[in-house]
Amino acid sequence: MINQWSVGKRVSLALIALAVGILIAGFWNYKLVDGIGRDWIAASIIGHPDAVTYADKGTAFGFIFAAAAGLAASFTACNCVVFAMLPSLACATDRKSSKKRALLALALFAVGVLAVCAxxxxxxxxxxxxxxxxxxxxxxxxxxxxxxxTWIGAVLLVWGGLSFGFLGRLTNLLSPRLLSILSSAYTKASIMGLMAGFFAVGRPYPIFREFILYAAESGSPGYGSLAMMTQGLGQIAVMVVLYLLLIGLFGKRLTKWMERKPHQPLLISSIALMAGGAFFVYYWGFAFWYDIGQWGFKLGWYK
Incomplete structure (x- = not known):
């Protein structure tokens, strides 16, 4: 459906999305956003995470710790791309879309997160x-x-390329039935949930690492699984609230918009996927490999 836009325009928009993702990655102030999570969110909920132990605080506190660790990571470089998934999740509907279907898509997204975290x-x-x-x-x-x-970013870039209609030869290799399943709103929501769940696998955030040490002190993999699932819900909490507000306040308008101009929401989600993928690949890949990141620090703009 996005093919109604000329190839030149789609290429231009895709390149702009890539440039925006790289610019954000290059000027990302990790000290600022990490500090917000550490000093404002986590500190107000659990105090200093390196000063708590399972022996002192016990099982119940571990779930509070987990939620705080996930919530504190909301805007870090290892989680911010979850917001780039919001347009795709909100717009991954069709003419028969409804709030019920939107909530089911959200539930499948959350299940994907929880499965990986478990x-x-x-x-x-x-x-x-x-x-x-x-x-x-x-x-x-x-x-x-x-x-x-870097791998998650690469997947997002390929997904964005498919969404932009650049990889027709690849989609032509798939059977119509499989293509229909993969293009389903529910399938997309589930895949996005799995990718967001893998954010926890890669997360280097100190508070998160203190949390998994706390969970390990319990000596129970079952407890660790439940605690990590709680962390997973914490890491997507802000995005979920935004999603619910979007659907609750503008659900009918979104449906009418998709009915009148279905190519426009698809274009927005395509741009978001490309920008999010570019951010991850540049920030966690090229910037580390070739020391070409942290522009604000190198220019002396950030302390």
Missing amino acids: VYGAYVTSLGVEGVQAFNDRGMRISQAQTTF
């Missing part, structure tokens, strides 16, 4: 305290973040 939480907790301490080594954290987020 497995990852059980895994890291099974490593034990010493294993998690080694896992939390800075070199290990950064390497894991680079690999995870």
Whole structure:
């Protein structure tokens, strides 16, 4: 449907989206956004995370810690791209769309997040305290973040390219039935949820690492799984609130807009996917590999 736009215009918009994603990544002030999560959110909920232990605080506090760790990461470089998924999630509907369908898409998105977090939480907790301490080594954290987020960014770029209609040869290889399943709003929501769940796998954020150490101290993979799922809900909480507000306040308008001009919401989601993918690939990939990031710090704009 987006093919009604000329190839030249689509290429231009895709390049602009890539440039915007790279610009944001280059000027990203990680000290500022990390500080907001650490000093404003986490500190107000749990105090200093490095000063709490499972032996002192117990099981229930671990879930509060988990929610705080997820919420504190909302605007960090390892989570901010979740907001680039919002247009795709909100616009991944059709002419028969309704609030019920929109809420089902959101539920499937959340299930994807929870599924990945459940497995990852059980895994890291099974490593034990010493294993998690080694896992939390800075070199290990950064390497894991680079690999995870660069790959997620690459997936977003391919998805954006498909959405822009640039990869027709690839889609032509798929059967009509499979293509119909993959283009379903529910399938898209589920895939986006799985990708957002993998944000936890790559996250190098210190508060998050303190949280998984706390969970490991419990000695229970089951507890670690549940706690990580709580963290997963925390990391998407702000996006979910925005989504619900969007659907609640503008649901009917969105439906009418999609009926009248279905190519426009698709274009917006395509741009968002390309920008989000470019951010991840540049920030966690090229900027680290070739030391071509942190422009604001290198220019002396940030302290």
